Structures are given as structure tokens and as C-alpha cells.
Amino acid sequence: MSATATSPLPGGGMPGTVPEAEAAQATSGKPVLWKTPVLLSVLGIVAFIFFGLMGSAQTARFGISTSEDFFQLPALEIPAMAGGIALSILMLGLAAYAVYLKTKSRPVAAWLTITFTVLFVAAFLLWVVGGARTPSISLAGLIAGSVTLAVPLVFGSLSGVLCERVGVVNIAIEGQLLGGAFTAAIVASITQNPFVGLLAAAVAGAAVSMVLAVFSIRYLVNQIIVGVVLNVLVSGVTGFLFSTVMQADKATFNSPPGLDIVEIPILSGIPILGPILFKQSVVGYLMYVAVIVVWVGLFKTKWGLRVRAVGEHPQAADTMGIKVNATRFWNVTLGGAIAGIGGSFFTLVAIDSFTKEISGGRGFIALAALIFGRWNPIGAFFAALLFGFADNLQSIVTIIGTPVPSQFMAMLPYLVTVLAVAGLVGRSRPPAASGIPYVKG
Amino acid sequence: MPEERHPKHADQHAKPHRTTPAADETAAEVAVDTAGGAMSPSAVPASAQSGQLPGGPDTLVRKIFTGSGVVSVLAVLLALVLGGLLIAATDQRVSATAGYLFARPTDFLSAVWDAATRSYVALFQGSVFNPRGASLAVRFAPLMDTLTIATPLITAGLGVALAFRAGLFNIGAQGQIIIAGILAAWVGFALHLPLVLHLLLVLVAGIVGGALWGGLVGLLKARTGAHEVILTIMFNYIALYFLRYLLNTPAFQRPGESNPISPILDPTAIYPQIFGSQYRLHLGFVLAIAATILVWWLLNRSTVGFEFRAVGANPKAALTAGINVSRSTILVMAIAGALAGMSGVAQVAGTEKVLTDGVAATYGFDAITVALLGRSTPWGTFAAGLLFGAFRAGAVQMQIQTGTPIDIVLVVQSLIVLFIAAPPLVRAVFGLNPRRKKPAKAGKTPQAATTGGAA
Numbered sequence: 099m100s101a102t103a104t105s106p107l108p109g110g111g112m113p114g115t116v117p118e119a120e121a122a123q124a125t126s127g128k129p130v131l132w133k134t135p136v137l138l139s140v141l142g143i144v145a146f147i148f149f150g151l152m153g154s155a156q157t158a159r160f161g162i163s164t165s166e167d168f169f170q171l172p173a174l175e176i177p178a179m180a181g182g183i184a185l186s187i188l189m190l191g192l193a194a195y196a197v198y199l200k201t202k203s204r205p206v207a208a209w210l211t212i213t214f215t216v217l218f219v220a221a222f223l224l225w226v227v228g229g230a231r232t233p234s235i236s237l238a239g240l241i242a243g244s245v246t247l248a249v250p251l252v253f254g255s256l257s258g259v260l261c262e263r264v265g266v267v268n269i270a271i272e273g274q275l276l277g278g279a280f281t282a283a284i285v286a287s288i289t290q291n292p293f294v295g296l297l298a299a300a301v302a303g304a305a306v307s308m309v310l311a312v313f314s315i316r317y318l319v320n321q322i323i324v325g326v327v328l329n330v331l332v333s334g335v336t337g338f339l340f341s342t343v344m345q346a347d348k349a350t351f352n353s354p355p356g357l358d359i360v361e362i363p364i365l366s367g368i369p370i371l372g373p374i375l376f377k378q379s380v381v382g383y384l385m386y387v388a389v390i391v392v393w394v395g396l397f398k399t400k401w402g403l404r405v406r407a408v409g410e411h412p413q414a415a416d417t418m419g420i421k422v423n424a425t426r427f428w429n430v431t432l433g434g435a436i437a438g439i440g441g442s443f444f445t446l447v448a449i450d451s452f453t454k455e456i457s458g459g460r461g462f463i464a465l466a467a468l469i470f471g472r473w474n475p476i477g478a479f480f481a482a483l484l485f486g487f488a489d490n491l492q493s494i495v496t497i498i499g500t501p502v503p504s505q506f507m508a509m510l511p512y513l514v515t516v517l518a519v520a521g522l523v524g525r526s527r528p529p530a531a532s533g534i535p536y537v538k539g
Numbered sequence: 540m541p542e543e544r545h546p547k548h549a550d551q552h553a554k555p556h557r558t559t560p561a562a563d564e565t566a567a568e569v570a571v572d573t574a575g576g577a578m579s580p581s582a583v584p585a586s587a588q589s590g591q592l593p594g595g596p597d598t599l600v601r602k603i604f605t606g607s608g609v610v611s612v613l614a615v616l617l618a619l620v621l622g623g624l625l626i627a628a629t630d631q632r633v634s635a636t637a638g639y640l641f642a643r644p645t646d647f648l649s650a651v652w653d654a655a656t657r658s659y660v661a662l663f664q665g666s667v668f669n670p671r672g673a674s675l676a677v678r679f680a681p682l683m684d685t686l687t688i689a690t691p692l693i694t695a696g697l698g699v700a701l702a703f704r705a706g707l708f709n710i711g712a713q714g715q716i717i718i719a720g721i722l723a724a725w726v727g728f729a730l731h732l733p734l735v736l737h738l739l740l741v742l743v744a745g746i747v748g749g750a751l752w753g754g755l756v757g758l759l760k761a762r763t764g765a766h767e768v769i770l771t772i773m774f775n776y777i778a779l780y781f782l783r784y785l786l787n788t789p790a791f792q793r794p795g796e797s798n799p800i801s802p803i804l805d806p807t808a809i810y811p812q813i814f815g816s817q818y819r820l821h822l823g824f825v826l827a828i829a830a831t832i833l834v835w836w837l838l839n840r841s842t843v844g845f846e847f848r849a850v851g852a853n854p855k856a857a858l859t860a861g862i863n864v865s866r867s868t869i870l871v872m873a874i875a876g877a878l879a880g881m882s883g884v885a886q887v888a889g890t891e892k893v894l895t896d897g898v899a900a901t902y903g904f905d906a907i908t909v910a911l912l913g914r915s916t917p918w919g920t921f922a923a924g925l926l927f928g929a930f931r932a933g934a935v936q937m938q939i940q941t942g943t944p945i946d947i948v949l950v951v952q953s954l955i956v957l958f959i960a961a962p963p964l965v966r967a968v969f970g971l972n973p974r975r976k977k978p979a980k981a982g983k984t985p986q987a988a989t990t991g992g993a994a
Binding site: 506 | 759763772777781907944946956
């Protein structure tokens with residue numbers, strides 16, 4: 099009886115040697131080439147009717163300079179309806195060009211969709227502000243606020259990029275952010291040093307990631323299951339410790355010293371750009387550094403090439419002598435550390451204490467940003483900015499009183515993501531081996 | 540459900556190199572599941588779907604103790620122990636006795652034991668049987684509470700489980716519950732109809748709402764290839780914000796109320812209470828049992844269910860066999876949505892009787908853990924729903940009695956699922972991993988060589 103079971107039989111080819119690319123194709127469907135031109139046209143018409151013809155007769159006022167700037171620019175004053183019509187005609191022009199390109203069987207260039215998106219957002223903003231009770235907002239404040247709100251999203255989506263590029267789906271971004279926020283708060287409170295807190299947040303994020311890595315790489319558990327469960331676990335553990343430890347002694351455990359805003363003299367006085375680039379907290383500056391480093395690392399270095407190879411075709415990578423599972427493990431861990439730093443933003447910069455569920459689903463928006471940014475750090479960065487913008491606009495909208503219910507503004511990032519993954523906005527293709535465990539053999 | 544797999548075939552690939560037996564075992568399993576990594580893995584590992592353990596013949600006793608049923612029990616045990624340690628770690632008396640740990644370790648250990656057991660006893664009393672109750676009816680009230688809370692967990696869990704079996708990850712139960720809740724509640728308070736008809740219409744409205752919301756995801760996936768995980772997560776938020784919007788409109792907000800809350804549903808639209816007005820338990824629980832039977836029949840006895848399982852096992856093979864995969868995807872998501880919709884109805888027409896933005900609580904997310912714990916089988920999901928319902932019901936009592944925060948339930952719940960998903964880990968913790976089947980090793984230990992009966 100034992101004889102049959104003990105001898106590992108030689109040979110016996112793998113049951114299937116179909117390359118991943120084919121499997122991915124089978125599930126992702128064929129590209130529908132008419133999608134983008136048609137969608138752009140529809141959006142253009144919608145913009146023309148709603149933002150143009152149905153625009154308000156008021157004049158929208160956008161303040162550009164703040165009193166701290168070293169030179170002042172006059173505020174932009176645009177009649178809402180005329181501006182809306184002008185912008186939507188530009189959009190329709192772009193849509194027509196896209197249709198023209200299609201008839202010539204040429205692909206729609208990326209700049210076209212990006213310009214279209216910018217125009218659409220501008221027209222939307224004009225419509226929202228023009229229809230408000232007080233049709234005046236500070237553009238500088240709006241953009242600066244958007245960047246601030248986008249900071250955790252950017253870190254979260256970078257974590258997602260690093261994980262998915264190496265072939266591990268990271269649904270646990272939310273948990274990594276939350277873990278980072280909690281650890282930053284508690285460690286910074288005990289040590290009274292926000293930088294130690296920042297470091298601890300990175301460690302906590304990495305720890306959450308390591309669980310993801312161990313279960314998905316070592317035990318080959320479905321990565322989505324682990325991700326979903328990890329979010330619940332982190333939420334439970336931080337909630338539990340918050341109620342038992344932090345609530346009991348707030349002064350010792352939940353009063354982290356904040357990270358101050360570091361202002362770079364002169365440069366921070368540049369209108370609009372100054373506050374977003376040169377008037378940030380350490381975490382904010384780290385965000386820019388991280389985006390650039392991850393982008394350069396992934397696309398310009400030998401390490402990045404290996405990472406992407408592992409994410410696209412692990413068998414090929416293995417054949418070339420790359421340790422697939424080790425690469426995956428360390429990349430996922432690094433991603434967690436980055437998301438952890440993003441989490442520290444909540445407790446060290448935005449608010450000065452931890453509360454339950456402080457990340458409030460932003461990990462999922464980060465996931466959306468990563469997809470909308472097409473698994474590219476720079477793309478994810480701008481997608482996160484767009485979502486931060488929507489988030490910020492939502493709170494401003496409630497203050498100035500506009501026709502759009504704030505709930506719909508809050509819904510926007512999710513709707514946009516659905517459109518993105520449904521392939522309506524270009525084609526979003528994840529790394530081929532993302533989500534598939536690699537078994538050597 | 541006897542699913543045919545080939546353990547011996549799997550063994551052929553478990554090469555005797557540096558990896559541990561546990562990793563080898565799972566590796567072999569996944570190699571079979573995913574055709575060597577060429578295919579994305581099924582949402583539920585094959586090991587979780589059937590009760591068999593891969594690996595060659597082993598002793599009967601060992602088989603019993605390493606079987607998946609035992610692994611489930613051990614996973615629950617392990618999760619409870621870890622949860623208990625977390626409770627003890629934050630306990631006042633434990634930290635006090637830890638100060639003189641080396642002087643009198645028994646104090647410390649008994650404090651640890653006390654802290655953990657006190658919470659779990661309270662949990663049990665709050666969820667099953669309260670011995671301090673004045674009458675028998677009161678003593679069993681916790682059990683009724685458990686069943687009430689389990690109702691939406693079971694139906695939503697069934698939805699998630701059904702999708703799992705078809706290879707789809709339905710994270711969207713939350714959104715489906717919300718949309719179903721919106722429709723059911725609206726029918727419940729805006730329309731005024733006769734007794735039976737009204738409740739029936741409420742139920743249908745909720746089921747249709749959930750089916751549409753789920754089916755939409757299926758449609759998008761089938762048509763565009765978008766991943767259902769991303770879609771369902773996004774749809775959850777869209778549904779939530781839509782609900783919040785509605786609760787601020789005159790059509791849904793209770794007149795004269797500034798909070799986002801709907802009018803109370805008509806008495807004709809409410810589920811009748813099964814055991815009288817003293818218990819919260821309502822008709823929804825009976826419907827949950829019916830739904831479980833229905834899903835069991837659907838999966839195991841119907842053609843449609845066979846198609847679902849075939850698509851879940853291998854979409855390409857299913858396509859080759861002439862199964863319409865797109866249709867299956869849409870249909871399974873719609874049915875999953877309909878089941879989650881029943882949870883929405885149970886919430887608005889049974890437990891809460893109004894619509895608030897907390898209508899889905901965390902039932903939609905808990906449903907995922909319920910389905911995973913239930914190994915995506917209908918009756919497994921039912922049992923898991925009861926267990927997690929008991930956790931939820933008991934946690935409230937536990938917090939009142941011992942001050943242990945409700946969040947501990949989340950910890951235990953997620954740990955259970957994590958452990959269940961990784962049977963080799965659980966077996967390793969309890970030292971139950973199947974024996975290494977290597978002749979070389981046998982040579983090293985003479986005892987094994989003699990007892991092995993090599994000849």
C-alpha cells in the first residue's frame with residue numbers, strides 16, 4: 099500500500115502548457131474599436147446639452163491667487179452658459195476627430211482622450227459653480243485640497259501597481275492603509291516622534307502585505323480571498339485595539355504629534371503650483387518621490403524589467419533564472435510598506451488622532467485609481483488626483499450649494515472606474531499573470 | 540458532491556526537492572486546478588469544494604483527522620484561541636499580573652484564561668442560551684436573535700457561494716442588498732395593498748432589484764470582459780451613495796424628519812413573526828431555509844446548475860462543450876443578486892422595518908466569509924451563516940457584560956476564513972500534515988522502514 103504512494107513517478111508532463119496570454123484573452127474579450135469614438139461623441143453631446151444649453155446664466159468666478167502668493171493674478175470670470183457651450187463644442191470637435199481617425203482605421207491617440215477628459219472636467223466644474231448659490235470658488239484652494247485628499251490614494255495605488263505588476267492582486271490596500279494609520283498613531287504617540295510613527299506605518303503596511311504574500315505565494319490561497327479577508331482582519335484588530343487600548347488612555351496612545359507642513363520659501367508663492375508642489379507635509383513630498391521612483395524603477399531599470407516579466411509571464415521569467423516567488427514576495431512587501439506610509443497620512447497629517455475605519459474605503463478608490471491609471475504609476479497618480487478632485491469638489495459643492503447632489507459627486511470615481519474597466523475608456527488590460535499563483539514545475 | 544479529481548496524477552508533480560510537504564501538496568493541487576498556472580484559478584480551490592484530501596492512501600485515522608471537515612473545526616478553534624489571546628493581551632488584570640509573571644506565573648495564566656473564557660462564555664450566552672433568564676422563553680431568546688441575524692447572512696452567503704461555484708467572485712452582495720432594500724422598502728411604505736399581496740410584492744420587488752443589480756455586473760463581465768471583483772466593489776459604493784441620495788429626497792425621507800430615514804413600512808408589508816411577538820424571528824428565516832434547498836437543487840440537480848459548475852471548473856472546456864458561458868455568467872450573477880436581494884427584504888421587511896443607509900450593515904461583506912467558511916455548498920453556507928449569526932448576536936451581549944469590543948468578532952471571523960483557505964497551515968499548526976512519502980527518508984529512520992512494510 100505504501101509502495102504505490104511513496105515513489106514519486108518521473109515524467110508526466112504538466113496537464114496544460116497554454117500560455118497565460120491566451121487565457122487572459124479568453125476572459126478579457128475582443129477590443130471593440132468603435133467604443134472610444136462613440137463614447138466621446140455621446141459625452142460631448144451630453145456636455146453640450148447639460149453644461150452648455152442648460153447651463154446657468156450666472157458668471158462663475160474662479161479665484162486663482164491666494165494672498166500668500168508673491169504675485170497676484172486676477173480671478174477668472176467666465177459666463178457659465180457661454181463657457182459651457184464653447185468647451186462642449188471643443189469636445190465635440192475632438193469626438194469628430196476620433197470618429198475620423200476610426201474611419202481611417204487609425205487608433206485614437208492617448209492625448210486625445212486626456213484632452214477630452216480635461217475639457218469635460220472643466221465644463222463640469224463651470225456648470226457646477228455657475229449653478230451654485232454663490233458662484234465663486236478658489237481654484238487654488240480646490241486644486242490644493244484635491245492633492246491633499248489624493249495623497250493616501252496615490253500611495254495606495256502605487257502599492258497596487260507594485261503588487262499587480264508582479265502578478266499578485268492586492269485587494270488589501272484598504273487594510274494596508276488602515277494598518278498604517280493605526281500604527282502611525284500609536285507609535286508616534288508613545289515615542290512623541292512623528293517620524294518614528296511614519297517608519298512604523300511602513301512596517302505595519304509591509305506586515306499586512308507579508309500575510310498576503312505568505313498566503314497567496316506559499317499557501318497558494320486565492321489572492322482575492324486573502325485580500326478581502328485581510329481587510330476585515332485589519333479592520334477588526336485596529337477597531338478592537340482602538341476600543342480597548344486607545345480609548346482607555348487617549349493621552350498616551352492616541353495623541354500623535356502631527357507632521358508639519360514644510361514650506362519651501364519663494365517657490366511656494368507661485369500661484370496654483372506653489373501650494374501643491376512646495377507646501378506639503380513630509381508625506382506629501384514623499385508621494386512625489388515615490389511616484390517617480392516607482393515609475394523609473396519599473397520601466398527604466400533591470401529590476402523593473404524582471405518584475406514586469408514575472409507579472410506577465412512567470413514561466414518565461416523562471417526560465418531566465420528569475421526567482422519568481424521571491425520576487426513576488428518582496429515586491430508585495432514593498433508595496434505594503436508604501437501603502438502603510440500612505441496610511442500614516444490620515445493620523446499624522448490630516449487628523450491628529452485615530453478613529454475606527456479612518457481610511458473609509460479609500461483603499462478601494464486607490465484600487466480604482468490603479469485600474470483607471472492602467473497599471474502605470476504616473477497614470478495611477480493622475481487618476482488618484484482626479485478622484486481626490488472629485489472628493490474635494492463634493493465637499494465644496496455642499497458648501498456653495500449647487501444643483502448636483504453631493505452623493506452623486508461622491509459616486510463619480512466609482513462610475514468612472516466602471517466605465518474604465520468595461521473598456522469604454524480605452525482598453526485596460528491588467529498584467530497577464532495577475533492573480534494567478536505560480537507553481538514551479 | 541463527488542467531484543472527480545486525480546490525486547495520484549497530482550502526486551506525479553510533487554517533486555521531492557527542497558519545498559516542504561505542505562507546499563508540495565498545495566502546489567500539486569493548484570497545478571491540477573489551474574492546468575499548471577495557464578488558467579486563472581477557480582474562485583474556490585477544489586480542495587474546498589469536495590471533502591477529499593489529495594495525496595495517496597493513508598491510514599484511516601489520519602484521513603479522519605486531516606479531512607476538510609476536521610480542518611474546518613480546527614480552523615475555528617485556532618481562530619478562537621488567537622482571538623482569546625488578543626482579548627487577554629488587552630485585559631487589565633492580565634497586564635497587572637504580567638508585572639510579577641516570574642514570581643507567580645499561575646496568576647498570570649489564570650488571568651489570561653479568565654479574560655478569554657469570560658468573553659466567550661458571554662458570547663455563548665448572548666447567542667444560544669442564557670441560563671439566567673427568568674422563563675424558558677427568555678432563556679432561548681438569544682437563540683432566536685441568532686437566527687434572526689443569521690437570516691440575511693444565509694441568503695446573501697448563498698448568493699456569494701453560488702457565484703463562487705460558477706467561478707465568479709461576487710463581492711457585490713452589499714450593493715445588491717441595498718438596491719433590493721430600496722425597492723422593497725419603497726413598495727412597502729409607498730403602496731398600500733391588501734395583506735398577502737403587499738408582502739408578496741415587497742418580496743418580488745426586492746428580489747428583482749437584487750437580480751438586476753447583480754445581473755448588470757454579469758452583463759458587463761460577459762460583454763466587456765471587465766473583472767467582476769472590481770465591478771462589484773464599485774457597484775457597492777454606487778448603490779450606497781444612491782441610497783444616501785434617495786434618503787434625502789421627499790420620496791423616501793420620512794415626513795417631518797431631518798435624518799436620512801424612510802417611513803415605517805406598512806403592517807401589511809412586514810414579515811410575520813414566527814414564534815409570536817416576543818421574538819424578533821420572522822418569516823425571512825423560513826424563506827432562507829427554502830432558498831438553501833432551492834440552491835441545493837439548482838446546483839446539484841438542475842441542468843442550469845450543472846452548467847454553472849462546468850463554467851466555474853473550466854470556462855474554456857465549458858465553451859467547447861457547447862455551454863453558453865456569457866449566458867451562464869449573466870444568469871448566475873442575477874440569481875446571486877436575487878438571493879442577496881432576499882437579505883435586503885429580510886432587513887427592511889423583517890428586522891428593521893424601515894430603510895436607513897445602514898440597511899445592509901456589513902452583511903454583504905460578511906456573506907463572503909460565510910460562503911468561504913461554508914465551502915460554497917448550500918448547507919455549508921447555511922451552517923456558516925448560523926455560526927456567524929451567533930457571533931454577531933453574542934458579541935452585543937459580550938460587549939455589555941465584559942466590555943470586550945464587538946470588533947473581536949471581525950478578527951475571529953476573518954481568521955477562520957484565512958485558516959480554512961489554507962488547510963496545510965492548519966494541519967501544520969496541529970502537526971497533522973500527511974506523511975512525507977519519500978523512500979529516501981524511510982531509509983534514514985529504521986523504525987519507519989520496518990513499520991512501513993516495504994516488501
